[in-house]
Amino acid sequence: MNKFLRGLSATTMLLVAASVSAATLQVRHAWIRVLPEGLPAAGYARLENQGDKPIALVGALSAAYRAVMLHRSVTTGGMSRMTMVRRLTVPAHGTASLSPGGYHMMLMHPLRPIKPGDHVKLTLLFADGSRETVEFLARPANASGDR
Numbered sequence: 001m002n003k004f005l006r007g008l009s010a011t012t013m014l015l016v017a018a019s020v021s022a023a024t025l026q027v028r029h030a031w032i033r034v035l036p037e038g039l040p041a042a043g044y045a046r047l048e049n050q051g052d053k054p055i056a057l058v059g060a061l062s063a064a065y066r067a068v069m070l071h072r073s074v075t076t077g078g079m080s081r082m083t084m085v086r087r088l089t090v091p092a093h094g095t096a097s098l099s100p101g102g103y104h105m106m107l108m109h110p111l112r113p114i115k116p117g118d119h120v121k122l123t124l125l126f127a128d129g130s131r132e133t134v135e136f137l138a139r140p141a142n143a144s145g146d147r
């Protein structure tokens, strides 16, 4: 194989890999709990993997927030705290939830005011390099976990 073809097939493989996770993942009930001024918001969603391989969510990006982190709330001995999460695996033909009291996207330092009713785009990043941009609905602080 000559140099050009080798380069081309490497590029093709990269493009194919980049579409793998996002193509088999459905993101449902994507919403953000907006808290009063100064407090970080949290993003929640239900991830449904329709593929034959596990998919690992490793983070997210947004043009609306300066920092987005994958967190998990854990309660030990009556004390609630948050830990950083490196990856959230969605099993093959299974689901994983980001929901109040559990996994969430911590959304810090909004770059514009975000109020209930707004639609905010978050780009989910997966371990295989693929990404998927999802519209999250901003909801008030007192919104319940299930809508």
Ligand SMILES: [Cu+2]
Pocket: 071, 072, 082, 104, 105, 106
């Ligand atoms: Cu958090």
